[in-house]
Amino acid sequence: MIVAERKSLEEIRRTIAPYERVLIVGCGTCATVCGAGGEREVALLHAGLRAMEARSGEGWHTFLEFTVKRQCDAEFLDALVDRVREVDAVLSLGCGIGVQAIAERFPTLPVLPGVNTSFMGMAKEWGVWDERCAACGDCRLAETAGICPITRCAKGILNGPCAGTKNGKCEANNEMDCAWVLIYQRLEKLHRLEDMRRYYPPRNFRVIPRPRRIVSKAEVAVGGNNG
Amino acid sequence: MQSFAIHNLENHHLARPKRAAEDHSLIPPCQAACPLHMDIREYVSLTAQGRVMEALQVIRSGNPFPSICAHVCAHPCENACRRAQVDKPVAIRALKRFAVEFGGDRMVECEAETTHDERVAVVGSGPAGLACAYYLRKLGYLVTVFEAHSQLGGMLRVGIPKYRLPREVLDTEVERLARMGVEIRTNARVVSLDLLFDMGYKAVFLTVGAHQGLRMGIDGEESPGVIDGATFLREVNLGLKPSLGERVAVVGGGNVAIDAARTAIRLGAREVNILYRRSRAEMPADDVEVEQALEEGVQFKFLVLPKKIRRQDGYLKVNCVRMELGEPDARGRRQPVAVEGSDFEMEFDTLVVAIGQAPQMPGGFGVRVGKGSTIVVDPVTLTTNRVGVFAGGDAVTGPATVVQALAAGRQAAGRIDDYLQHRYPKDAAESRETLVGDLRPETIEMIRRIGRIEPPALPPEARTADFTPIEMVYDWEAAVNEARRCLRCGAGAEILFQDKCASCLTCLRVCPYHVPYVDATGAVRIPADQCQACGVCVAECPARAIVLRRPYDRRQVAGELEHVLRSAAQTKPRPLVVGFCCQYGLFGTGSLSDLWREAGGSIWLVPVLCTANVEAHHILRAFEMGAEGVFIASCGEQCARENTEFWVRQRVEKARRVLSEIGLEPERIEVLVPSDHNGSTAAEQLDAFAQRIGTLYLASILMQEVRS
Ligand SMILES: Cc1cc2nc3c(=O)[nH]c(=O)nc-3n(C[C@H](O)[C@H](O)[C@H](O)COP(=O)(O)OP(=O)(O)OC[C@H]3O[C@@H](n4cnc5c(N)ncnc54)[C@H](O)[C@@H]3O)c2cc1C
Ligand code: SF4
Ligand code: SF4
Ligand code: SF4
Numbered sequence: 039m040i041v042a043e044r045k046s047l048e049e050i051r052r053t054i055a056p057y058e059r060v061l062i063v064g065c066g067t068c069a070t071v072c073g074a075g076g077e078r079e080v081a082l083l084h085a086g087l088r089a090m091e092a093r094s095g096e097g098w099h100t101f102l103e104f105t106v107k108r109q110c111d112a113e114f115l116d117a118l119v120d121r122v123r124e125v126d127a128v129l130s131l132g133c134g135i136g137v138q139a140i141a142e143r144f145p146t147l148p149v150l151p152g153v154n155t156s157f158m159g160m161a162k163e164w165g166v167w168d169e170r171c172a173a174c175g176d177c178r179l180a181e182t183a184g185i186c187p188i189t190r191c192a193k194g195i196l197n198g199p200c201a202g203t204k205n206g207k208c209e210a211n212n213e214m215d216c217a218w219v220l221i222y223q224r225l226e227k228l229h230r231l232e233d234m235r236r237y238y239p240p241r242n243f244r245v246i247p248r249p250r251r252i253v254s255k256a257e258v259a260v261g262g263n264n265g
Numbered sequence: 266m267q268s269f270a271i272h273n274l275e276n277h278h279l280a281r282p283k284r285a286a287e288d289h290s291l292i293p294p295c296q297a298a299c300p301l302h303m304d305i306r307e308y309v310s311l312t313a314q315g316r317v318m319e320a321l322q323v324i325r326s327g328n329p330f331p332s333i334c335a336h337v338c339a340h341p342c343e344n345a346c347r348r349a350q351v352d353k354p355v356a357i358r359a360l361k362r363f364a365v366e367f368g369g370d371r372m373v374e375c376e377a378e379t380t381h382d383e384r385v386a387v388v389g390s391g392p393a394g395l396a397c398a399y400y401l402r403k404l405g406y407l408v409t410v411f412e413a414h415s416q417l418g419g420m421l422r423v424g425i426p427k428y429r430l431p432r433e434v435l436d437t438e439v440e441r442l443a444r445m446g447v448e449i450r451t452n453a454r455v456v457s458l459d460l461l462f463d464m465g466y467k468a469v470f471l472t473v474g475a476h477q478g479l480r481m482g483i484d485g486e487e488s489p490g491v492i493d494g495a496t497f498l499r500e501v502n503l504g505l506k507p508s509l510g511e512r513v514a515v516v517g518g519g520n521v522a523i524d525a526a527r528t529a530i531r532l533g534a535r536e537v538n539i540l541y542r543r544s545r546a547e548m549p550a551d552d553v554e555v556e557q558a559l560e561e562g563v564q565f566k567f568l569v570l571p572k573k574i575r576r577q578d579g580y581l582k583v584n585c586v587r588m589e590l591g592e593p594d595a596r597g598r599r600q601p602v603a604v605e606g607s608d609f610e611m612e613f614d615t616l617v618v619a620i621g622q623a624p625q626m627p628g629g630f631g632v633r634v635g636k637g638s639t640i641v642v643d644p645v646t647l648t649t650n651r652v653g654v655f656a657g658g659d660a661v662t663g664p665a666t667v668v669q670a671l672a673a674g675r676q677a678a679g680r681i682d683d684y685l686q687h688r689y690p691k692d693a694a695e696s697r698e699t700l701v702g703d704l705r706p707e708t709i710e711m712i713r714r715i716g717r718i719e720p721p722a723l724p725p726e727a728r729t730a731d732f733t734p735i736e737m738v739y740d741w742e743a744a745v746n747e748a749r750r751c752l753r754c755g756a757g758a759e760i761l762f763q764d765k766c767a768s769c770l771t772c773l774r775v776c777p778y779h780v781p782y783v784d785a786t787g788a789v790r791i792p793a794d795q796c797q798a799c800g801v802c803v804a805e806c807p808a809r810a811i812v813l814r815r816p817y818d819r820r821q822v823a824g825e826l827e828h829v830l831r832s833a834a835q836t837k838p839r840p841l842v843v844g845f846c847c848q849y850g851l852f853g854t855g856s857l858s859d860l861w862r863e864a865g866g867s868i869w870l871v872p873v874l875c876t877a878n879v880e881a882h883h884i885l886r887a888f889e890m891g892a893e894g895v896f897i898a899s900c901g902e903q904c905a906r907e908n909t910e911f912w913v914r915q916r917v918e919k920a921r922r923v924l925s926e927i928g929l930e931p932e933r934i935e936v937l938v939p940s941d942h943n944g945s946t947a948a949e950q951l952d953a954f955a956q957r958i959g960t961l962y963l964a965s966i967l968m969q970e971v972r973s
Contacts (some may be wrong), residue, residue: 047926066808071769076807078880082919085882089889090927105808107764164774 039160040133041167042074042153047086050129053150057127058098062087062152063118063140064105065132072167074153075131077105083131083152109136115143122147157189175250176241181233183224190217196238290814291700291755291793295357298345300672303327305342305357306753312360313748314848314874315741321368324361329399329671330392330438332370333421335362336430336736339520339551339666347754350704353717355751362720362736363744371437377445380405383685386466387411388455391419392667393472393658395438396674397681398447404682408447409466413454414503419474420659421667423499424521426528427732457629458654468681471632471640471649471656472674475664477625481516481618485574490581494525494619501528510614511535514583516571517619518548521664523555525617526563530729534615537563542570542588542601553719557735560725568601572608574616581613624660632656637663646690647677655681700755702794711778712797713905718747749849749905756818757796758803758811760789765810772802772811777907799906800878804916822873822883829869830890840893840962841867842955844937845879847900848872868955876900877912881919884934888924893965894933894958895920898947901938910938930961 054060062080070076080103091097104121107114109132118140122128127148130137133155141149157169172189178196179186188194192210198218202209206219225231295305304323311320324331338358346354364370385401387394390412398408416422417439421430443449455461461469478493480486492507494517500507513534515526518541529537539558541548544567548555559565573584587607590599623638633650635641640649640656647655657673659665683690704712721737728735739747757780760766766789772781773789780795781802791802791811800818803811812819822845833841873879876899887895899913913936921931937950945953 047923066765066767070767070807073769073771073807076767077765077809078805078807081809082880082882082885082923085885085889086923086927089885089923092889092891093927093929161770161774164771 039071040068041072041157041159042133042155044153059100059125060127060129061125062103062129065109065136067108069132110139112143182221185221187217286816291698293754294345295342297699298341300669301327309748309751317364317368320364329396332365332434335365338668351709351712352714356747359720363739366738375441375445377402383467385468386461387470389472390417391474393670393674396671397470397677400675400678402445402447410449411453411455412451415451423502426524428735431734456627468653470677472658473660475622475624475659477623479621488576491616494521494617495622497617509534512613513615514538514613515617516540520550522619523550523558525619527558530561539565540569541567561729581616583611622664639663646680708778708795715750718743753798756815757798758791759814760810761812762810765808767808771805775801775805804880822878825871829871833869842894843887843892844870844896845873846870846898847876877909881916884920893962896935896937898937
């Protein structure tokens with residue numbers, strides 16, 4: 039899932055400054071799960087902004103809040119149609135995709151990000167999130183025992199560990215497990231230690247042409263080939 | 266312009282307000298077991314918060330004579346209480362006693378207006394009759410109670426000994442009934458129902474009880490010195506002093522036998538034996554009472570059965586046989602069988618036979634009687650074979666309990682009303698489900714063990730000289746602590762809108778009791794029969810999909826907060842300090858609220874049911890509305906829940922982060938506990954906190970002046 043983190047109130051205050059009426063929009067999917075922009079965080083931000091306005095003595099904004107099921111699909115954004123009519127801007131607590139989806143759906147509406155979209159990852163435990171995948175587009179997990187060295191090795195090397203590994207920890211941060219030690223240990227359990235001895239050629243580091251698009255539907259020409 | 270519009274921060278259910286306002290709690294087992302269906306969970310919870318007047322209100326709404334039940338109820342609720350699966354059941358009866366005494370039940374006035382012309386006769390003034398009279402009067406009927414004895418109360422008067430039910434309690438209820446306009450005829454044994462109808466009564470409720478002592482049917486039972494339990498207790502209760510001699514035996518194993526034995530001790534018998542044909546485990550008598558009887562010197566002879574009585578030289582020679590327990594019968598009770606050749610003889614001055622009672626019906630009633638001489642009625646309408654004649658209580662069930670009799674009386678009043686108004690009896694169908702199912706071992710393991718507190722009682726030496734009531738009332742602290750043991754069965758959390766659940770599993774991870782789980786379809790579930798209603802998941806669910814099942818609990822924190830903020834805005838205290846205060850335990854019952862008064866009104870307390878329910882946005886709301894400081898007073902180690910302080914600190918940290926982002930000092934939020942790591946009391950901590958806020962407030966005013 040996508041993991042995000044709320045922006046500082048100071049930054050949010052600056053971005054919303056020009057707009058009087060602001061609709062804070064939460065996302066009921068990833069942003070909820072990662073605790074950055076679900077209904078609860080929307081309420082907390084709302085309360086924080088209102089407290090800020092009240093304490094500054096010069097507040098003039100009006101805030102509304104609403105959380106949609108998922109921001110990254112236009113159909114879910116229909117629920118916003120009436121609501122955005124009453125506001126000057128939307129502050130989205132969805133990931134960057136959500137922000138853009140709202141912008142696309144409402145062409146004349148200013149949409150501001152309330153969170154920093156951080157990484158793709160998972161919960162380690164309650165309230166702790168770890169990155170797991172870099173969306174590199176060339177997955178090598180089959181060779182690395184299901185542990186991604188691109189994201190979990192500080193250096194992202196393919197033929198680890200490097201000389202900086204020490205007692206299973208990484209020289210870049212001695213609190214952090216060395217991804218290659220983890221890979222070794224797991225390969226051992228899988229009786230595939232010989233995979234360690236292989237050399238993995240460098241990946242294709244050409245810049246990925248962006249934006250990427252995947253087309254999964256078949257190109258079927260209506261009426262074509264049918265007779 | 267100030268920000269306006271949506272002020273209600275709890276607006277997340279606005280879209281579907283109806284469901285959000287419904288009571289989704291399940292009926293707890295205690296309530297299901299109570300014949301009166303009392304809302305025990307509610308009044309116990311109110312007691313735990315020290316809201317004893319409200320507790321009494323809840324009690325009175327379900328029980329016509331709560332002070333009587335508070336003394337003698339057989340408390341089937343406690344037998345069903347799920348706390349027993351953890352340690353011991355909640356002492357529900359003793360808590361009711363606390364509520365009636367401290368809530369001032371004696372002072373309550375009941376009023377009734379006459380709105381119907383029909384008159385109803387109640388025959389018998391035991392709890393069933395009195396309850397029926399009470400409810401009929403409330404419904405606006407003219408009621409006359411006919412009682413054969415000189416005083417009202419039935420077994421409450423002539424059965425239950427005074428050391429368990431002080432007669433002032435009964436007299437208070439009787440006077441209340443009289444003031445409500447119930448007509449009372451004592452020394453009026455009814456022998457014919459036709460006569461009552463001739464007198465103009467349109468309906469009759471028969472509650473003649475079961476006063477005829479059963480006999481063992483053995484030789485010599487007629488001898489002088491042999492008396493049945495009900496008669497013996499009646500004589501004592503009506504002021505006669507039967508001469509017992511020195512050695513008394515009581516035959517039987519029920520509560521009447523125990524009462525008779527303990528009464529004999531109080532009348533000066535030197536040696537009192539209870540002869541019971543089964544063993545202690547099978548004794549139907551209440552455990553506490555058996556215990557108390559032992560303390561008072563009553564001796565128990567188990568597995569003994571009298572076979573023959575002979576009167577000789579002024580003594581009763583009782584021939585007994587030893588018993589042993591055979592195979593369990595169809596009902597699972599092991600039947601005693603006589604041990605061959607084990608006969609022996611005992612000698613007593615008096616033998617009290619307390620092996621049960623049966624109703625005694627004048628032939629003139631013309632009602633059909635069935636097994637054990639009990640009146641046969643329709644269980645729903647309580648009608649007998651005679652038109653307009655209803656019956657209930659021991660006369661129908663055989664010897665039972667006060668609370669069953671009260672329930673029968675209440676039911677009868679409703680049915681008689683239906684009958685007189687020519688209505689089809691309507692079933693007051695309960696829409697809520699009843700909680701069934703035991704706690705899982707995993708849940709039990711996580712629940713804090715808190716020993717049951719018994720109400721204080723007179724020491725055994727001080728009891729036996731006379732009939733002084735032996736049980737005393739809890740003090741505040743004991744009552745509050747006992748009430749906090751309630752697990753609030755069925756009032757826990759639910760995922761109100763499953764479609765909002767993001768399946769984040771936060772609830773699984775935060776629940777101190779490991780209650781939520783993922784079912785086979787991948788949906789997250791919170792089983793109602795396991796949830797301990799701590800509210801942690803409710804406050805942590807990032808989707809706000811979880812709510813507490815009772816509407817009041819859902820609104821509690823936000824509601825009280827808004828109320829306090831409104832009041833504070835009117836008085837404009839400077840600097841305003843808002844404190845979220847645990848309503849249970851220490852804070853609910855005193856110290857902090859005293860302190861708050863001394864602090865001169867600038868500290869405003871928001872009572873919360875458990876501080877784990879306070880969320881970060883509640884704290885921020887107080888700052889928005891002008892608070893200079895906010896504290897959360899948590900009950901610390903006293904808490905009946907797990908981990909409460911951890912969660913309080915989580916919320917506080919969250920709010921502190923926001924506070925520093927908006928340029929306010931995070932020290933403006935504080936957690937108070939009954940005794941902190943320096944050993945200072947909550948009051949001292951609050952003092953220090955209030956001073957800190959005062960200083961910060963002054964500094965901020967100075968800053969403002971410098972700026973302008
Ligand atoms: C010694 C003893 C101790 C008990 N302790 C407890 C206890 O601790 N807790 C508990 O829950 N239960 C207890 N019980 C049981 C409880 O008292 C009874 O279940 C309850 O009183 C039954 O109420 P009732 O209204 O049906 O009948 P009763 O209370 O028996 O009242 C019937 C009344 O009808 C009157 N009457 C009878 N015939 C006529 C007539 N023809 N005309 C006019 N009046 C008539 C009788 O005089 C009597 O006053 C005890 C019973 C006894 C005997
Ligand atoms: S724990 Fe409380 S709610 Fe549950 S059965 Fe006992 S008294 Fe009733
Ligand atoms: S915490 Fe809320 S959103 Fe998360 S799984 Fe539980 S109910 Fe669903
Ligand atoms: S209310 Fe408490 S006990 Fe019940 S499921 Fe939520 S966290 Fe668990």
